Amino acid sequence: MAVSPVDENLVLFGAPNNGLLRSEDGGRTWHTISSVPASIEIQTATGKGNPGIILWFERAANAEYTGRIWAMSPGHGMYVSSDGGHTFSLLTQPDQLQPKILKRGVFAPNGAFYAVDMEGRAVWKFVDGGWIDLTERVGSPARRYAAVAANPRNSQVFVFDEGGATYRSSDGGLKWTRLLHSSRVGRGDPPWLRVSNQSFFAIGGVQFDPVVPNRLLGGTGTGVYYADVPESALGLVWTSQARGIEELVANDVIHPPGQAPLFAAWDFGVHVKPNLGIFSETYGPKERVVIAAQQLDWSPSSPSFIVTNASDTRMFCCSEDGDSVLAGYSLDGGRNWSKFMSLPQPPGTLRDDPWRMSFGTIAVSANDIDNIVWAPSFNRSPFFTKDRGSSWERVVLAGEKLPFTGSHAEIFFHRKTLAADRVEPSVFYLYHSGEGTNPSLIGLWRSRDGGANWQQVFKGEISPQSRFSAKLRVVPSQAGHLFFTSGVAMAEDTWLRRSTDGGLSWSVVPGVDRVDDIGFGQPTVGATYPAIFFSGRFSGTYGIWRSTNNAKTWTRIGQFPVGTLDQVVVVEGAKDVSGRVYLGYKGSGWVYGEPDDCNPAPYLFPDEAECVRAQ
Template sequence: MSSHPWGLNWRIFFPKSIALLAVVLLQPIALTGCFSPEEIKHPEIQTEFAPGWNNVAVGGGGYVTGIYLHPQVPNLAYIRTDMGGFYRWDSTATRWIPLSDRFTRSESGYYGGEALALDPNNPDRVYIAAGKYLWAEPGTIFKSSDRGQTWVQSDLRLPMGGNEELRGAGNRLVVSPHDSNLLLFGSRQNGLWRSIDAGMTWNLVPGFPTPSDSKIGILAIAFDPNQPSQIYASVYGDRLYQSTDGGTTWNPLPNSPSHAFKLAVASDSTLYVTHAQGVSKYLQENWHNITPPNTSFRRLIRRETPAFNGLSIHPQNPQELIVSHGQTTRTQLYHSQDGGMTWTEKKSQINNTVPWWPDDYFSNHLSALEFDPTIPGRVWLSDWYGVWQTDNFNKNLPVWTNYSQGHEQVVTFDLVSPPTGALLLSAVADVEGFYHSHLEQIPPHRFGSDRGSFQETYSLDYAAQSPQHLVRVGGDRWNSRYGGATSADGGLTWQRFSQFPEQMMPMRVAVSATNPQQFVVTLSDSQGIRTQDNGQSWQPIQGLPDSIEGPWEWSQPLGADAVNGNRFYYYHEGTVYHSQDGGLSFAPIYQSLPHSDWHFLKTMPGAEGEVWVSLDQEGLYRSPDGGQSFSKVAGVEQAYLFAFGKAAPGQEIPALYLYGKVVNKPESIFWSPDLGKTWIDIGDREIPIGNQPNVMEASKQQFGLVFIGTNGRGIYYRAIGAP
């Protein structure tokens, strides 16, 4: 890919507007086979919701890779995340305001936070470098003149990696404190770029060295606050470079660290550096090792494990600084008030406001430490799960409080909304999953217990005619330990399977409609298995192809019939398989569907033999006879996701929801009251839910309540209300 920009392409995003939703219902169509599930006791369920699309409250759960404080305006703070976009702090409401939600699904890469920069002289101006993966569509730089409410896209197009290696280190994008029109951006693979028109056009700085094989590249840049023409930059794996002419030419800095993570220049022009070997400062053309003594860091140069990362210099005192370890599960913080000659290790007290966070989440894989420039004693900290703040850092035991409201970043694998019990149950990466009885309140705990917990949950299902019985499968990806758990109380408590094949990753689960102890599990890149005794013993499935390889796949090819407890269905490369013996054996029943790698097979609630398959660009297909025949739903040009929900008042037919395209309409989110004959747009162009949506579900308890899970922006919901 060329390292030069591709020409000007101006794009402006405008604030959210309010739209009216017109709803027209057709005559109801009766279905047979409905049932009345047994009621059980559950926590009080929320029944009123905010209008429009909102996040289900989970509470952080994703990597905040940087925090940025404006030097002039109190409480003007921003964060970037690895794959959940960018946010601004609302100190009045004590919550984070998402700034990336206008990006569409085709722009999902822009939810990757490669860098962020503030204009020190203009508090309304902020820049973001947005791009999630080096191998994906090129990233770009956006500029906002209203604190992130609207964005204008620059002409820069480069591979960026907000979710790549060392995403929690460095600072690639900077604005000169002496000239608001001068910006520098250090790319991972395509050199150093310079803008002299406040970030709208960019030019490659000729001659700046970048290792051709590096996935890190230019990791950090820092301006000298006293000398307008002096700038420092680090090339990871090489050394630091210095410019004395405003970034036009550069020279290597002798004896500089080869694996530097963060740079900061104090108000007395001293350069401080955290790096793989420790902490150093550069003063009067000499390097000084100021690494805190008696620390547990190792001399590592591996990209993924920096020894020291966090670094901040007090804005009013050039001799006061704080540093921290980097990508470790328990970071140590060190404070110096004499330029690093002596250090105090700062112990901490935890004021945890997220009930399901264990205290050891604090400073886990710490990415940034920042002195607050306007509020004495305040320090901010960002890490693997969220943002922390203390107002008494100078005390012996500062108290750190986490602030997660509005920052919703979990990656979803699956969602279910049973007809009784929880409004929603979520299966997510890294933090397992949740029972949601209130969509606007953070759940009190994660799934499981010592007997039923995992790192993450890959799939959930319930017995259609006994919905208090659920099964989930997942495991601990870091140590290849997998399995599953069952619940007999709607997901409030879980009991782990007593047996499961060793080191086999489960992908999807489907539970018999009538026998909760009987369910089918597909395995990553392997044959599936079946149990009839709640996971105490397993039998290999016959007749199915090997499953997709996990865990980062979201298609759902497996489903259980909603009425007949012996019937299961499976989609693979255009063929639908069915089982009539409780999932023990499968055979092809229909072999003429289109082939789509992105696919979802679901059965309609309350109706025997109703099998639906969405095939992305190939559309949506329906079988009323257990898979013996399929017909394409007319007018659906793209079926990216779909779901069934509770019927509208006065009707019996389930509501049908679609994320995709219907004839004469752009991609959006739709509701159909008549199984796809007519469609009502319930989407929002200002919140298109564009960060790789990967699962859709609808409430079986409340008409019009729809859920969409994403790959890094948590779970969205909307309640469209009664027609």
């Protein structure tokens, strides 16, 4: 997307599949520009889909807008418009040397255009009506380049590969110099960002600060950083600048009774936060640069016992240290962690595959912290242990067809379909969506002996479209009480279901649908049933809802808390803090809310809190 530098209402958007669209009223209405063809899927074998059309408003040598608009349609090349984006034509003739796809580009102070092609491992320059391939010039190797930046105050141009390797040219791209890089934690930023100081420093977009001379601003895999690069710089020191805009990708949150809340994220593990007002000092199970904690669970018999299936998402590398899977447990509420002593080998996997048992969904027994059931991703078979991971046995479901008998297809699914009853000893529930060659397994399975034997207590889908982001939630202090949502919004039937007989029968919760997740908190004064929280719709109205009387009535306690429009992926109530609820988002961390004698008012950015009238 690009907005005109001289007309805030002129917006162009390059859609991945639908070509180029133009708006003259700030995005209220759109019209397709047919003179720019839709992009071509460049890597059909990988299933990455079509890249979008990239746009630039051309700058002249004096940095003023020329009136021309550039549009790179992947697979077709660069198009240019001289009439405000109404019509476009190819920038150069089809038979001339030119890139067919670009990752990013920038206009230099002299009007030259520099660009990088990640797929083609190339650096390009457009000047005097033609393209020049700068790759393999002196000091400029072919790499997967991700970003390019031109200093507006001198002739220096920088290109960056996807791992942060940096090359600088001061002569228009004839010669390039490699600059070494490092990173450090900025003042007031999360201390654990120290893990970013690696040889591979994931880079997204980079540009020069328009206010501070010679300062680069970079969007990286661990947030926003800056680096000061005077003309004589021999290297770059990237300093984090994340305070106030820090965002992790939430996977889970739990708040066991008597313990600090724990937050599980993609890439940066498990954070224990006894003080919600300050950054965590570190994360677990250990400070590995990329470790995803997909789920957490705790046992009512020992609330300080926490189990996780944390695994490294870099399944193409970096297993040499033996910590690519850090699944294990904590005895002290998540402050210290131990890996499981062993990992089983699911059918269809190789013994020497470090990720043979990884990710997925995991649960620990209500009465025995040694009894854990783990259903890994990639639809691999679940396993159970009764000695805290020293040894494992495969979960066998009647009628199954090997090798892939599990029901957790992809690591990126926000799917939690394995749970332990919070009251009954050794009871586990497993929801199966019947993937692959196992359609007969669709339904709810229950084990009463810690995972050794299973019975299909409910046959068929509990609700439609349940193979993606379904959530099976057990109610604390209520034996056999379960809630279930498919976690999708577009299915024909998205009503929330519940069971009070251990999953044998299910009923619709009246008025509640399109539920992202359900959580349970401390009962209110005089109540015996836990408070219930959910993100979704009640009577057709979206919001964050609470019931204090066993789902008989509902009160909306928020709509889009603190102004976020992100999708909720996890909901949890504090077990010993009355009224507190936590929400985790698909791409923007967590928020929490609790009752307060504040004055309700519309949210104003960038306030850190929002007061909402419960209604």
